[in-house]
Amino acid sequence: MDTYLSAKRTIMTPGPVEVDPRVLQAMSMPILGQFDPAFTNIMNQTMDQLRKLFQTENEWAYPVDGTSRSGIEAVLASLIERGDRVLVPIYGRFGHLLVEICERYGADVHKIECTWGTVFSEEEVINHIHAIKPNIVACVHGETSTGCMQPLAQIGKACREQGCLFVVDAVATIGGTDVLVDEWHIDAAIGGTQKCLSVPAGMAPITYNQRVEEVIARRKKVEQGIATKDDLDEPLRGTVVASNYFDLGMLQDYWSPRRLNHHTEATSMVYALHKGLAILLEEGLPHRFARHAYHEKALIAGLTAMGLELFVSHQHKLPMVTCVCVPVGLDADRVRAFMLHHFGVEIASSFGPLHGKIWRIGTMGYSCRKENILFVLAALEAALLHYGTKIETGKAVQAALSYYEQTEKSAMA
Amino acid sequence: MDTYLSAKRTIMTPGPVEVDPRVLQAMSMPILGQFDPAFTNIMNQTMDQLRKLFQTENEWAYPVDGTSRSGIEAVLASLIERGDRVLVPIYGRFGHLLVEICERYGADVHKIECTWGTVFSEEEVINHIHAIKPNIVACVHGETSTGCMQPLAQIGKACREQGCLFVVDAVATIGGTDVLVDEWHIDAAIGGTQKCLSVPAGMAPITYNQRVEEVIARRKKVEQGIATKDDLDEPLRGTVVASNYFDLGMLQDYWSPRRLNHHTEATSMVYALHKGLAILLEEGLPHRFARHAYHEKALIAGLTAMGLELFVSHQHKLPMVTCVCVPVGLDADRVRAFMLHHFGVEIASSFGPLHGKIWRIGTMGYSCRKENILFVLAALEAALLHYGTKIETGKAVQAALSYYEQTEKSAMA
The missing domain is CATH 3.40.640.10 (Type I PLP-dependent aspartate aminotransferase-like (Major domain))
Known part of the structure; x- marks a missing residue:
């Protein structure tokens, strides 16, 4: 019965996202x-x-x-x-x-x-x-x-x-x-x-x-x-x-x-x-907002380095959701299923006219962490290669890593 | 902030009642x-x-x-x-x-x-x-x-x-x-x-x-x-x-x-x-229903031995809620507050025309356990004595215990 006891996912959808472990602990209180x-x-x-x-x-x-x-x-x-x-x-x-x-x-x-x-x-x-x-x-x-x-x-x-x-x-x-x-x-x-x-x-x-x-x-x-x-x-x-x-x-x-x-x-x-x-509130609103914007940039760096196109890149892009155009001819849901099945990484489809046309990747709250960004990029690249999509190989994770290295260096300087 | 981390109650209201610890554990899963x-x-x-x-x-x-x-x-x-x-x-x-x-x-x-x-x-x-x-x-x-x-x-x-x-x-x-x-x-x-x-x-x-x-x-x-x-x-x-x-x-x-x-x-x-x-379902519906009826009887034995009157004692009494008439002249809510404050035991008031006239004691689910029955009787007796109510002293818990002893003996025979 307790199948959920064993599954632990990297959830990169626009919600629900991973729950902070301290919140999970609070829920177990009498x-x-x-x-x-x-x-x-x-x-x-x-x-x-x-x-x-x-x-x-x-x-x-x-x-x-x-x-x-x-x-x-x-x-x-x-x-x-x-x-x-x-x-x-x-x-x-x-x-x-x-x-x-x-x-x-x-x-x-x-x-x-x-x-x-x-x-x-x-x-x-x-x-x-x-x-x-x-x-x-x-x-x-x-x-x-x-x-x-x-x-x-x-x-x-x-x-x-x-x-x-x-x-x-x-x-x-x-x-x-x-x-x-x-x-x-x-x-x-x-x-x-x-x-x-x-x-x-x-x-x-x-x-x-x-x-x-x-x-x-x-x-x-x-x-x-x-x-x-x-x-x-x-x-x-x-x-x-x-x-x-x-x-x-x-x-x-x-x-x-x-x-x-x-x-x-x-x-x-x-x-x-x-x-x-x-x-x-302990993290503080300004810091939390900056963290969301920060990891969004790393994700975008990786996606574009892979050669994927963003569905929204204008100034009114939602900072915690990045929509990616599905390469023509590719079954969007199969890619998602592959990522979930092999990597335990979940990204989302969209609704109505956009179903199958875009993937939606969330960078929200506790899920908005460096390791999750790197993992979703790695899993997406692997899935795309598996289904024979032409992308720039080996670039995505490196682009995100180099963004992180640069910003970390300048933060220390 | 985490005041709730320290409070652990004996909850004998008609809901919410104590949550089974295994359920609390399930809620803490990712x-x-x-x-x-x-x-x-x-x-x-x-x-x-x-x-x-x-x-x-x-x-x-x-x-x-x-x-x-x-x-x-x-x-x-x-x-x-x-x-x-x-x-x-x-x-x-x-x-x-x-x-x-x-x-x-x-x-x-x-x-x-x-x-x-x-x-x-x-x-x-x-x-x-x-x-x-x-x-x-x-x-x-x-x-x-x-x-x-x-x-x-x-x-x-x-x-x-x-x-x-x-x-x-x-x-x-x-x-x-x-x-x-x-x-x-x-x-x-x-x-x-x-x-x-x-x-x-x-x-x-x-x-x-x-x-x-x-x-x-x-x-x-x-x-x-x-x-x-x-x-x-x-x-x-x-x-x-x-x-x-x-x-x-x-x-x-x-x-x-x-x-x-x-x-x-x-x-x-x-x-x-x-x-x-x-x-x-592991306990089984018949066993669970019998358990509710079983502890209800122990509670009633204790309450009546104390000299309290039940609000409902006819055949259509709800088996998991026992309503007790508040002795005349007594502030019902003060008794409840006393029990909660000193014993961490919670019983309920009622609504509208019955507020202040009856207490409602629940014996539901995980709260429906022997130790909870004994504890609520002990706490209620202490509170009534504290407020000078005339009751039979030292009888309630003994009556419940003797009910438990008799039924346990006959179950073993």
Whole structure:
């Protein structure tokens, strides 16, 4: 049964990535009851760590108990009232996900699309904001499906001026590059655990400001069966959120000093998140971001030395995901299977129109280490040679090594 | 930061309860990618284990990534179409939760209520089914809020005859007593991890049969961005499920051989569930159920010997939760705090009208052990004496010990 006990992989996908061993250790600690002060203390510490991660002064920063898209859905479900206009700029698969969720919650969605592999100019998005006058703008920060990163700072400012809410899916970018929630005027942001935080999937950290809290307060409801007389007397000033599990008013009551029971908090996942954030804050955000950029360059040096072409090489490349064009005629999935089978190295395919056309190599969190970069290059070269692809032989690992040697030397000088 | 590293509790609440140490160990294993065959193999094994847990031949049995109520919401969200009539028998807090969720998804909910601490006769529920002719009957199997267990076998049969679907919240009972999904004609059942399975909260195992699958198939949708031409050509024959995260059509595609990406599976939680189920199946369901009933009797012997009164002692008492009346004039929460602070022993309060009136003591899964029974009795007696309550002194632990000695002797004879 315990086949997983023996498999240990080098995971170089855009998530999930390798979990920091110290996080794994934290998950093996005995659990505490959900209202045990020793546990609520950890919950409070986690909120504080999340504020630092999101670089925000927001009061509210806590995880939703579910995978990343649970956080996205919780935010959108709690904000969208039937008929609300939502503008979604789409530049990859996860933009479509935002549309999908918004539509299910009854929004009147306005989409704008650009070619996969490119991003929008902020001006273009802002022009649409002025034209459409949405209640909410929902945008992906880092599209792992295409390896692009959308600039957001001016869009946030425009949303604030226009009086609409700005919701950002920062699942891929959080902890790997700057996500300046306050400075960019982001009203609600959702992060991912299984990417640059190197914590297993299963939690979705979110943060939101007072503008969002006001909507939540207007729609707040307390469950029958635990409501006090005061709760029941409180008139509802908005529509009830269509989901109970994703009702942020209830989650907020649970994460607040009132500790009003909603779900049973996922104890071991909180330990994991708490430890992952402690490690991240110990490393420090600036150092962590620099580390991601540093190893990205080594990977690119190796890939291009091999003669492979990058799918995205413009200034809006996502720093923690590198997309590589699959040489013509090659079965992309067979190469991946070969690497996994023989080397235990995992890289990713992509979705929809890009499936089979690009590989996606992640350099995220704990997986973003020198030995992993060297190993993924070696395994990819071996797989390509095995399938008879014409590449520059013996160059990739050497190029990465020489990048590392040079930078290490100059760091010592 | 690592305050949780030092606290190790005796958790005797109705969940979360102590996690089996072997499950904790499984959670500390390095993770695998979500499409790694080594991982999808574990996913398939987990489905097989869940079929055994639910005592069903259903094809579909898999976890939803979220706490228990995420499983309940996923089932109800995927079944309820706006205006569907749902009958909910309420005999405690979690019946209200079912109503709450059904209402949010637009159901026309018919409630019947009985006094907390009692259950319905099956005949009464069946009469209401005949009168109301609901599309769905949703019922809690074990109400941890009151310590009662509702008989279901005849209700399921009546639902089948009436042509309506029978959804059962078996969060509290699964793995601790019989939940005969097929025999009782349950169409969809939801279990909990953090109770009798002794796995941390964060996953909700569900199972459903072909009658449910037909509804799901009718409402099936594939996400834009990953849909093939065939998917897009497939006409929708029902309304789209109001939630993306809880759309069982999508979860089913992900857990099926197609492995169509939805979320990123919560790897470490799957390890935990997989290991928890392996331990449970190794113990064997009959033995496990007998163990729960066995220690329940020891606990009751101790509590009554102390002179305390049980809130529920009729035949429909929930075997894994024992509710005790708080002696008049005593601050129930102070007693609990005393036990936690000095003994590291946690018991629970209850909700709404029962808060402060009863304590709830769980005997679930790994927490359901002799030493825990003895320790909770000793700690409770000490706390009651500390607060000057008149009880029979020195009797509780002795009564439990003598029960254990007698049964151990007769087992050896």
